[in-house]
Amino acid sequence: MAKRIDVNGLNAYYGGHKAIEDITLHVEPRSVTAFIGPSGCGKSTFLRTLNRMHEVTPGGRVEGEVLLDNENLYGPGVDPVQVRRTVGMVFQRPNPFPTMSIYDNVLAGVRLNGIRYSRSQLDDLVEKNLRGANLWKEVKDRLHKPGAGLSGGQQQRLCLARATAVEPDVLLMDEPCSALDPISTLAIEDLIDQMKSRYTIVIVTHNMQQAARVSERTAFFNLAGVGQPGRLIEVDATDKIFSNPSEKATEDYISGRFG
Amino acid sequence: MSPTTTASPPSTGRTGDRIFSGLSKGAGIALLAIMAAIAVFLTARAVVAIRANEGNFLTTFEWNANADPPVFGIAVLLFGTVASSLIAMLLAVPVAVGIALFISHYAPRRLATPIGYVVDLLAAVPSIIYGLWGALFLVPRLTGLYEWLDQFFGWTGVLSYDGSPARSLMTVGILLAIMILPIITSVTREVFLQTPKANEEAALALGATRWEVVRMAVLPFGRSGVISASMLGLGRALGETMAVATVLSPAFLINLSLLESGGATFAQNIASQFKEAGSMGRDALIASGLVLFLLTLVVNGAARLIIARHKEYSGAAA
CATH class of the missing domain: 1.20.5 (Single alpha-helices involved in coiled-coils or other helix-helix interfaces)
Structure with a gap:
C-alpha cells in the first residue's frame, strides 16, 4: 500500500556538520517526486533520512519528524529495521549481492521477514517481481546464475525487483540511472512510470530531463555556500518548476546558469 | 622542446x-x-x-630406524598430526571468525583497534614460549576438564580419559588452536573489512538487522578468504614443532582416546629423534618430512579447489 510522506522541520547532521536544514515537504501517495539540485546540496542525504539509512553513516544524526501516513519514523520505540522494510531503496550503483543467484537476489529481502513460503510461492514471487522489473524475459533461463553476471542496466532492474519483492509502501531511488547507458535509463524510467500506480516514489536525479520526464512534482534543493547546510528552495508541480518557477535560484539552475 | x-x-x-x-x-x-x-x-x-626399510612405510606402527635392519612407518605420525591439527582447526576457526566479525563489524572503533593489536601480538609470541606455557600452565589445568568430558562423553571412546597427565593430542590441539588463532583472525578481519559498502547498504535497506547484514553480505563475500586463512592456520598447525614437542608426551602408538597421553606428530618426531639418529635414522626422518610436505601440498590444493569452485560467485565479479 502506497503511503503519504510528511516531513516537518527536518535537520540532518554528519557529526558536527549540519548537512540539511529545516526541510518541510509533503509527498502524495502513488506519485513520483523528483529531487534536483547541485552536488552537495543534501538531496541524497535527505532521501536517506526517509528510510533511516542516514544514521547508518558514522556520526549521522537527524532532528525533526518524518511521518509515513501520520506515523513518525523517528518516534520513540520505532525500529529502523522495520522502517527499512516498508521504505525500499535503490542505489546509484547497481548492487546485487555478488554471492547470490538472480533468484536469490530477488528473494533476499523476502527471506528476512521470517515467513515460510512454499517453493511454488517463491517461484511465483520471483517471476512476478522480475516481470514487474521488465527483466523476466532476459533472465528466465538463468535464474540460478549469479546476479553479478548481468549488464549494469539489468543489475539495476534486478535491484528494483529485489526492492519491490518485499512490497514496500515507498520506493526511494538515489540517482538510479547515473551509472547506466541511455537505453537502460529509458527502461528504468518506463518502470518508474508503471510502478507509480502502486508505490509512492521519490527519485534523486542529476538529469533534469529525467526529472521532467518521470515526475509529477519536483523539489529543488540548494546550498548557500560551501560548508553551509542544504535547504529546500521550492517544491511544485514539475511543469511549473521547469517553465515558470517561483524562485530565481531555481530558474538559474534549470536554465544552466549555475550548478 | x-x-x-x-x-x-x-x-x-x-x-x-x-x-x-x-x-x-x-x-x-x-x-x-x-x-x-x-x-x-x-x-x-x-x-x-x-x-x-624392512617394515611397511605406510602401515607399520613402530619407529626403529636406527636398528639393523631398520623398521619404521608413518601411520602413528600421520594420525597424530592430522588429529591434533583438526582439533586445532575446529576450535580456532569459529573463534577467529567471531573475533574478526567483532572487530570489523560490531566493536566501536576505540575498542576494535586495541583488540586488533592484541591479536597481532599473539602471533609474535615464539612457539617455544607457547610450548612452555602449555606444559607448565595448561597441562595441569586441563585434567579437570578432561575428567568432566570423560564423565559425560567417555562412552564415545574418543573422549575417554584415564587420569594420566594431560600431555595428549587434545592438549596439543588446544595449544595449536591458540597459536593459529591470530593468523586466521587477522586475515579474515582484512577480508571482512573489504566487504563492498554497497552490498552492506543493500542489505540494510532491505531491512536487515546487523546479524542479517553479516549473513547476507559479509560472510558470503568473505568465504573464500576464511578458507584461505584457515588453510594458512592449518599449514602452521601441521608443521608446528617446538610447542608440540614440549607439551606432548610422545609414545609411538595410535590411541583413539584423544584425551590420554601418547601419540606423535611428524614435526615433533623429527625434532625429538634427529639428534640421536644415525645416518639411516636421519634419512628415515627425512622420508617422514617428505610426507608432511606432501600433506601440506594436498591441503593447499584442496583449499584452492574449494575457492575456485565458488569463483563465479566471488565479489571480484561485481
Whole structure:
C-alpha cells in the first residue's frame, strides 16, 4: 500500500556538520517526486533520512519528524529495521549481492521477514517481481546464475525487483540511472512510470530531463555556500518548476546558469 | 622542446625496465630453484631410507630406524598430526571468525583497534614460549576438564580419559588452536573489512538487522578468504614443532582416546629423534618430512579447489 510522506522541520547532521536544514515537504501517495539540485546540496542525504539509512553513516544524526501516513519514523520505540522494510531503496550503483543467484537476489529481502513460503510461492514471487522489473524475459533461463553476471542496466532492474519483492509502501531511488547507458535509463524510467500506480516514489536525479520526464512534482534543493547546510528552495508541480518557477535560484539552475 | 630531450627519458626508462625485469625474473627463478632443491634433497634421502626399510612405510606402527635392519612407518605420525591439527582447526576457526566479525563489524572503533593489536601480538609470541606455557600452565589445568568430558562423553571412546597427565593430542590441539588463532583472525578481519559498502547498504535497506547484514553480505563475500586463512592456520598447525614437542608426551602408538597421553606428530618426531639418529635414522626422518610436505601440498590444493569452485560467485565479479 502506497503511503503519504510528511516531513516537518527536518535537520540532518554528519557529526558536527549540519548537512540539511529545516526541510518541510509533503509527498502524495502513488506519485513520483523528483529531487534536483547541485552536488552537495543534501538531496541524497535527505532521501536517506526517509528510510533511516542516514544514521547508518558514522556520526549521522537527524532532528525533526518524518511521518509515513501520520506515523513518525523517528518516534520513540520505532525500529529502523522495520522502517527499512516498508521504505525500499535503490542505489546509484547497481548492487546485487555478488554471492547470490538472480533468484536469490530477488528473494533476499523476502527471506528476512521470517515467513515460510512454499517453493511454488517463491517461484511465483520471483517471476512476478522480475516481470514487474521488465527483466523476466532476459533472465528466465538463468535464474540460478549469479546476479553479478548481468549488464549494469539489468543489475539495476534486478535491484528494483529485489526492492519491490518485499512490497514496500515507498520506493526511494538515489540517482538510479547515473551509472547506466541511455537505453537502460529509458527502461528504468518506463518502470518508474508503471510502478507509480502502486508505490509512492521519490527519485534523486542529476538529469533534469529525467526529472521532467518521470515526475509529477519536483523539489529543488540548494546550498548557500560551501560548508553551509542544504535547504529546500521550492517544491511544485514539475511543469511549473521547469517553465515558470517561483524562485530565481531555481530558474538559474534549470536554465544552466549555475550548478 | 627539441626531439632529443623528449626521446631521452624513455631510453633511461628502458634501462630501468631491463634492470627491474631482470631482478624480478631472477627472484622468480631463485624461488623455483630453492623449491626444486628442497624436493630433490628430500626425495633422494627418503628413497634411500624407504628402500632399506624392512617394515611397511605406510602401515607399520613402530619407529626403529636406527636398528639393523631398520623398521619404521608413518601411520602413528600421520594420525597424530592430522588429529591434533583438526582439533586445532575446529576450535580456532569459529573463534577467529567471531573475533574478526567483532572487530570489523560490531566493536566501536576505540575498542576494535586495541583488540586488533592484541591479536597481532599473539602471533609474535615464539612457539617455544607457547610450548612452555602449555606444559607448565595448561597441562595441569586441563585434567579437570578432561575428567568432566570423560564423565559425560567417555562412552564415545574418543573422549575417554584415564587420569594420566594431560600431555595428549587434545592438549596439543588446544595449544595449536591458540597459536593459529591470530593468523586466521587477522586475515579474515582484512577480508571482512573489504566487504563492498554497497552490498552492506543493500542489505540494510532491505531491512536487515546487523546479524542479517553479516549473513547476507559479509560472510558470503568473505568465504573464500576464511578458507584461505584457515588453510594458512592449518599449514602452521601441521608443521608446528617446538610447542608440540614440549607439551606432548610422545609414545609411538595410535590411541583413539584423544584425551590420554601418547601419540606423535611428524614435526615433533623429527625434532625429538634427529639428534640421536644415525645416518639411516636421519634419512628415515627425512622420508617422514617428505610426507608432511606432501600433506601440506594436498591441503593447499584442496583449499584452492574449494575457492575456485565458488569463483563465479566471488565479489571480484561485481
